[in-house]
Amino acid sequence: MTRRGVFKPIWNGYFEEGTPMKTAQASVIVSEAKQSPFSDCFVSAKVRWRILAMTAFLLLPTPSSFAKPEVIQIKGSDTMVNLGQAWAEEFMKENPEVSIAVTGGGSGTGIAALINGTTNIAQSSRDMKAEEKAEVLKATGKGVKEFLVGIDALAVVVHPGNPVSELSMDQLSDIFTRKITRWNEVGGADEPILVLSRERNSGTHVYFLEQVLRKGNAQGPEEFAPSVLMMPSSQAIVQEVSRSQTAIGYVGLGYVTKKLKPLQVRKTPESPAVAPAIETAQNKTYPISRPLYIYTAGEPEGDEKRFINFVMSGEGQEIVRVMDFVPLQTTEDR
Amino acid sequence: MHSRRIAEFFIEAAIFLAGTLSILFVILIFIFLLKESLSLFETTSLWDFLTGKDWYPISYPPRFGILPLILGSVWVTVGAIAISVPLSVSCAIYIAEVAPRWLRDLLKAGVELLAAIPSVVLGFIGLTALVPLVQGVFHLPTGLTALSGSLMLGFMAVPTIVSITEDALTNVPRSYREGALALGATHWQTIWRVLLPAASPGLVAAVMLGVGRVIGETMAVMMITGNAAQIPSSFLQPVRTMTATIAAEMGEAVRGSDHYFALFSIGIVLFMITFFINLTADFFLHRERQKLS
Numbered sequence: 195m196t197r198r199g200v201f202k203p204i205w206n207g208y209f210e211e212g213t214p215m216k217t218a219q220a221s222v223i224v225s226e227a228k229q230s231p232f233s234d235c236f237v238s239a240k241v242r243w244r245i246l247a248m249t250a251f252l253l254l255p256t257p258s259s260f261a262k263p264e265v266i267q268i269k270g271s272d273t274m275v276n277l278g279q280a281w282a283e284e285f286m287k288e289n290p291e292v293s294i295a296v297t298g299g300g301s302g303t304g305i306a307a308l309i310n311g312t313t314n315i316a317q318s319s320r321d322m323k324a325e326e327k328a329e330v331l332k333a334t335g336k337g338v339k340e341f342l343v344g345i346d347a348l349a350v351v352v353h354p355g356n357p358v359s360e361l362s363m364d365q366l367s368d369i370f371t372r373k374i375t376r377w378n379e380v381g382g383a384d385e386p387i388l389v390l391s392r393e394r395n396s397g398t399h400v401y402f403l404e405q406v407l408r409k410g411n412a413q414g415p416e417e418f419a420p421s422v423l424m425m426p427s428s429q430a431i432v433q434e435v436s437r438s439q440t441a442i443g444y445v446g447l448g449y450v451t452k453k454l455k456p457l458q459v460r461k462t463p464e465s466p467a468v469a470p471a472i473e474t475a476q477n478k479t480y481p482i483s484r485p486l487y488i489y490t491a492g493e494p495e496g497d498e499k500r501f502i503n504f505v506m507s508g509e510g511q512e513i514v515r516v517m518d519f520v521p522l523q524t525t526e527d528r
Numbered sequence: 529m530h531s532r533r534i535a536e537f538f539i540e541a542a543i544f545l546a547g548t549l550s551i552l553f554v555i556l557i558f559i560f561l562l563k564e565s566l567s568l569f570e571t572t573s574l575w576d577f578l579t580g581k582d583w584y585p586i587s588y589p590p591r592f593g594i595l596p597l598i599l600g601s602v603w604v605t606v607g608a609i610a611i612s613v614p615l616s617v618s619c620a621i622y623i624a625e626v627a628p629r630w631l632r633d634l635l636k637a638g639v640e641l642l643a644a645i646p647s648v649v650l651g652f653i654g655l656t657a658l659v660p661l662v663q664g665v666f667h668l669p670t671g672l673t674a675l676s677g678s679l680m681l682g683f684m685a686v687p688t689i690v691s692i693t694e695d696a697l698t699n700v701p702r703s704y705r706e707g708a709l710a711l712g713a714t715h716w717q718t719i720w721r722v723l724l725p726a727a728s729p730g731l732v733a734a735v736m737l738g739v740g741r742v743i744g745e746t747m748a749v750m751m752i753t754g755n756a757a758q759i760p761s762s763f764l765q766p767v768r769t770m771t772a773t774i775a776a777e778m779g780e781a782v783r784g785s786d787h788y789f790a791l792f793s794i795g796i797v798l799f800m801i802t803f804f805i806n807l808t809a810d811f812f813l814h815r816e817r818q819k820l821s
Contacts, residue, residue: 302780395780
């Protein structure tokens with residue numbers, strides 16, 4: 195039995211105007227004009243235009259006059275991060291059109307960022323190794339420029355209740371490599387020594403490893419013993435040493451508080467024991483003091499150059515002193 | 529005109545892509561990890577990597593032995609499961625079987641709330657409250673030990689294990705319960721001898737997923753386990769886990785160095801462990817459905 199007109203299924207195209215259709219229940223004559231492909235889409239025309247407008251707006255390029263000025267990135271040493279922030283704040287106060295962002299992560303992190311190109315300036319509490327300088331040259335095509343910006347004395351700290359007040363460099367090396375394991379071997383109580391260190395990404399860690407454990411020989415065989423606890427920050431070392439009678443750790447001079455006791459250190463068993471302080475770090479009688487560096491890839495230009503000049507000026511060095519680091523001696527003081 | 533056919537085709541393709549995207553991501557992540565980590569094995573053999581006792585990645589020459597790290601993760605995980613499973617299963621039994629309806633809803637909401645606390649916040653609480661407590665109670669030189677890590681992680685695994693176990697218990701058909709009670713068993717006898725064995729595949733799956741959660745935890749363990757890369761001989765010693773090692777050292781590793789590849793290799797080891805744990809969990813969940821249907 196034929197039916198007049200054919201009810202065309204919707205997937206066979208569009209209905210021609212005037213086609214009568216018979217369905218099971220009723221006859222319907224399609225009287226509208228041919229419909230567009232999107233007319234049976236489930237959003238209305240108004241909504242479709244809105245979506246189109248929003249997409250166009252998002253894809254439009256942002257006018258450059260609205261863009262923020264270039265931010266100078268400074269990354270690296272956790273020891274220097276507060277110092278870097280103090281410098282940046284003072285510099286931005288005097289030069290409001292400049293924007294500086296300071297982050298920590300460890301000296302190793304800063305140097306890696308310099309190699310990867312994700313920072314303008316790397317702060318480091320240890321000097322860069324030859325391989326790292328070669329990596330920077332390979333990755334960026336520019337040689338590394340090194341700026342000495344301050345000195346940090348590393349204090350070896352113990353709990354204030356610990357009877358030991360002074361140790362020699364050899365004894366420190368043996369404690370951190372665990373050749374000496376009990377406090378009574380160095381004049382203290384008969385208790386095992388709890389040794390704390392910073393993590394490997396820290397310049398403080400690398401400096402301590404090379405200068406104290408390896409006694410200045412960067413490639414020596416000594417290592418931190420596996421049982422040495424690796425703390426994520428200097429603050430964590432401060433907290434743990436102040437809580438534990440048998441702990442020993444090392445932090446920058448700026449972190450020493452009343453809750454800790456810094457030890458006096460002898461360079462050799464015969465030399466005098468010297469306490470860490472600004473004067474002893476400057477005249478090099480305290481053996482564990484290290485230079486603080488700023489590194490850039492290639493000669494710094496523009497705002498970076500002005501920032502580094504600020505850092506090395508009298509004003510910048512005064513900030514170093516205020517932040518409990520050791521300022522570089524100016525030519526008048528020598 | 530076939531415009532509607534074309535439209536149908538594109539919509540179906542889009543839905544298919546969305547559905548398979550998650551599997552695609554997992555495969556791509558695996559390939560990326562594998563590519564980066566295989567470069568390590570040109571200089572260090574796989575055996576030396578997995579069984580070496582010295583993790584000194586920045587020395588000359590560097591040594592990449594991750595046995596202390598694997599054992600650290602395993603000890604912390606085993607401790608966390610030992611603490612968490614009795615607690616969670618008891619909680620789930622109480623919620624599913626014993627608690628009155630109003631208390632059941634409250635407890636379920638409470639357990640979900642526990643799951644919502646960020647892990648770094650729990651790590652911070654562990655550092656300031658749990659670590660000194662452990663130090664005082666056990667008279668240790670430091671509270672930064674595997675035990676503190678296990679306690680905190682056990683706490684974190686509770687919501688996972690409770691919700692799946694509770695689901696497994698409520699899925700046991702009423703006929704089991706009714707049959708046991710009809711034979712004269714007490715409520716506890718029903719729970720202990722009938723329901724728990726019947727729900728056991730679900731229980732195993734819950735524990736496996738709890739293990740997966742714990743072994744991948746990074747921030748909390750980094751703050752409270754002490755990070756000493758030694759082979760642990762007791763729970764009262766500091767340990768270093770694989771996850772904390774990656775988190776602590778990745779920022780510093782120079783891209784393309786052996787240290788960088790070694791960290792990816794640790795990542796692959798972690799990936800494989802979690803993958804097999806989840807596979808086992810899925811297998812047991814499947815068996816549970818088969819058993820009860």
